[in-house]
Amino acid sequence: MTDFPPMQNDLLLRAARGEQVERPPMWVMRQAGRYLPEYHEAKGKNDFFAVCRNPELACTITLQPVLRYRNLLDAAIIFSDILVIPQAMGMTVEMIEHKGPSFPEPLRKPSDLEKLNPKVDVKKELGYVFDAISLTRRKLEGMVPLIGFSGAPWTLMSYMIEGGGSKMFIHVKTWVFKYPEESKRLLQMITDVVVEYCAEQVVAGAQGWALTMRLNQLIQIFDSWAGELSPSDFKIFSLPYLRQISQRLPEAIKARGCEPVPMTVFAKGAWYALDDLCDSGYNVVGLDWLHDPAEAAKIANGRVTLQGNMDPGALYGTRETITKEVERMIGGFGGGKKGYIVNLGHGITPLVDPEDMRWFLEEVKRVGSQTASG
Ligand code: 1CP
Numbered sequence: 554m555t556d557f558p559p560m561q562n563d564l565l566l567r568a569a570r571g572e573q574v575e576r577p578p579m580w581v582m583r584q585a586g587r588y589l590p591e592y593h594e595a596k597g598k599n600d601f602f603a604v605c606r607n608p609e610l611a612c613t614i615t616l617q618p619v620l621r622y623r624n625l626l627d628a629a630i631i632f633s634d635i636l637v638i639p640q641a642m643g644m645t646v647e648m649i650e651h652k653g654p655s656f657p658e659p660l661r662k663p664s665d666l667e668k669l670n671p672k673v674d675v676k677k678e679l680g681y682v683f684d685a686i687s688l689t690r691r692k693l694e695g696m697v698p699l700i701g702f703s704g705a706p707w708t709l710m711s712y713m714i715e716g717g718g719s720k721m722f723i724h725v726k727t728w729v730f731k732y733p734e735e736s737k738r739l740l741q742m743i744t745d746v747v748v749e750y751c752a753e754q755v756v757a758g759a760q761g762w763a764l765t766m767r768l769n770q771l772i773q774i775f776d777s778w779a780g781e782l783s784p785s786d787f788k789i790f791s792l793p794y795l796r797q798i799s800q801r802l803p804e805a806i807k808a809r810g811c812e813p814v815p816m817t818v819f820a821k822g823a824w825y826a827l828d829d830l831c832d833s834g835y836n837v838v839g840l841d842w843l844h845d846p847a848e849a850a851k852i853a854n855g856r857v858t859l860q861g862n863m864d865p866g867a868l869y870g871t872r873e874t875i876t877k878e879v880e881r882m883i884g885g886f887g888g889g890k891k892g893y894i895v896n897l898g899h900g901i902t903p904l905v906d907p908e909d910m911r912w913f914l915e916e917v918k919r920v921g922s923q924t925a926s927g
Contacts, residue, residue, distance in 0.1 A: 558691075558694045558695035559695050560695045561695045561696060562696060562698075563698065564576075564578040564627045565578040565627045565628045565697070565771065565894065566698055566771065566815060568858055568891075568892070569771055569817070569837050569858050569894065570815060570858075571855075571857075571891070571892055574890055574891070575890070575922070576889065576890070576918065576921035576922045577883065577886070577889030577893045577917075578628065578895065579625070579894070579895035579896065580626055580627055580630065580894075580895075580896060581618075581896060581897055581900075581901050581910070581914075582630075582819075582896060582897060582899060583901050584626065584901060585614050585615050585617055585629075585630065585632045586903070587903035588901055588902070588903050588904065588905045588906075589617055589618065589621070591621070592614055595610060595613050595614050596614070600648065601634070602634070602637075602646070602647075602648055604632070605632070605633050605637060605685075607681075608681060608684040608685040608688050609688070611632045611633065611681075611682075611685035611689075612685055612688045612692055615630070615631055615632045615685070615689050615699075616629065616689065616693070619693070619696060621907065622910070622914055625915065626697065626914065627697055627698075628697050628698050628700050628771070629689065629696075629697055629698070629699050630699070630700040631682070631685060631686055631689060631699060631701055631702070631754075633682050633685070635702070635703065635704030635709065635712075635775055635777075636704070636709075637679060637682060638679075638703065638743065638747065638750060639656070639709060640678070641670070641673050641675060641679050641746065642669045642673055642742070642743070642746060643670040644656055644660075644668075645657055645658065646712075653717060653718045654712065654717050654718065655716065656716040659713060659714055659715060659716030659717075659724070660713050660739070661724065663728075663735035666735065666738065666739060669742065671742075675746065675749045675750045676753060679750060682750075683756070683757035686699065686754055686757040686758045687757045689758075690757075699758055699770055700772070700773055701754035701755065701772050701773075702773045702774070703754075703774055703775070704747075704774075704775050704776075705747075705774045705776035705794070705798075706741075706743040706747065706791070707740065707776055707778065707779060707790055707794065708775060708776050708777045708778045708779070709743050710739050710740055710743060711725045711778045711781070713739070713743075714728055722778075722781050725781075729782075733789075736790060737790075740790065741794070743794075744797050744798060747798055748797075748798055748801045748805050749805065751772045751774075751798070752806050752809055753809075755770055755809075755814050756811055759811045770814045771815045771816070772814060772815075772816050773817040773818075773837075773839070774795065774818050774819065774835075775819050776791060776818065776819065776820040777819075777821050777899075778821070778822075779791055780821055780822015780823055780824075781822070784825040784826065787826050788829070791823070792826065792829060795830075795833055798816075799834030800834055802816065815837060816834075816836055816837070817837035817839055817860060818833060818837070818838055818839065819839030819841075820839075821841045822841060822843070824841075827840075827844070827852050830857075831852065831853050831854075831856040831857050835857060836857060836858060837858045837859070837860050837894060838853065838858075838859055839860040839862075840859055840862040840898065841861065841862060841899055842861070842862050842863060842865075842897075842898030842899070843898070844898075845885065846859075846862065846882055846886045847885045847886075850886055850887060850892075855892060858892045858893060858894060859892060859893055859894070860893075860895075860896050861896050862896065862897070862898040863878050863879070863896075863898060863913075864897075865897045865898060865901055866902070868897075868902075868906075868909050868910060869904075869905065872909075872912055875909065875913050876916050879917055879920050880920055882895070883917070883921055888921075
């Protein structure tokens, strides 16, 4: 482990732990990506996963939004993808330009489980992510914390069975309703890898030995397809595995000689599960834009920090609209000085003008700093 520069801005970590803060911290899902011209420039003609596997390039792209929106973003998120886990488990995943991820050989029947690597050595298979994290932590020079992440078991299972993004989820629904036990076996296999993967991300970004007490990173679990499950199926095929991760990850981090870090769960579309998610062992619950901020805050009732949730589409609106949406959001979350992290309700979309993103961040900082609202 190397010594990294001390953290200058730990607003995100304090808010995640539920402490009172000067203003709500902000970062944006998919902040490093396609809406930024410098992303396309850095990526060039490289294949997407080749970029993920190149720590120098992944680091450069991670830093791009932090440097462009200097003093506005309160966190960096490591440039990678949730689909590196299926790759580590032995599947081929390609990223097709303008289309998205594609698995040439998805899992179509339970016997396909035998094709998966039963014992994944995450350090060997995903060492490039850990190298990118260590490098980025050094290059950040303590400017802001670095968020590590993983896909949630249900979302990863969906991709592994569907073979890519999906509208109807025919194949994964077939598994859930025809092969529930094999589905659970797959979910458990993925969960075991996610725990190890996240623990190693924390180790890669941890401070030097003398400073292991410092919380310096945060891990977010993306359950992007949670909303495809009914409330009762979410309780069977997603929630138990999300809980396992929040229970086992701190232990796995401690076993590696580091202090546990705050954890965020973002289960998109699972509005019905907010109450359960507040008791699922995470410090932060991410919200999509289907939630009314004040109602969500009432349900959470101080149990967790909430994160979100402006409609990413609002960034296509006028400056006045963006301001109004920001005021409505931060006001709805009670001014944001406690238990709140600003974000969009899902990833920023590729056609957003980076200057409109800047306006959003500036308005968040202005509104979030107002004393009257807090
Ligand atoms: O700043 C960042 O957030 C960048 C890092 C990042 C993250 C956190 C990327 C880069 N991907 C992700 C997570 C991710 N990947 C999720 C969870 C978050 C979400 O719901 O948005 C999901 C579902 C994926 C899968 C994925 N990868 C898709 C979605 C396809 C679908 O099913 O609709 C796509 C298009 C990708 C490719 C991808 N990942 C990241 C980028 C910048 C890109 C675009 C690649 C390119 O064309 O250059």
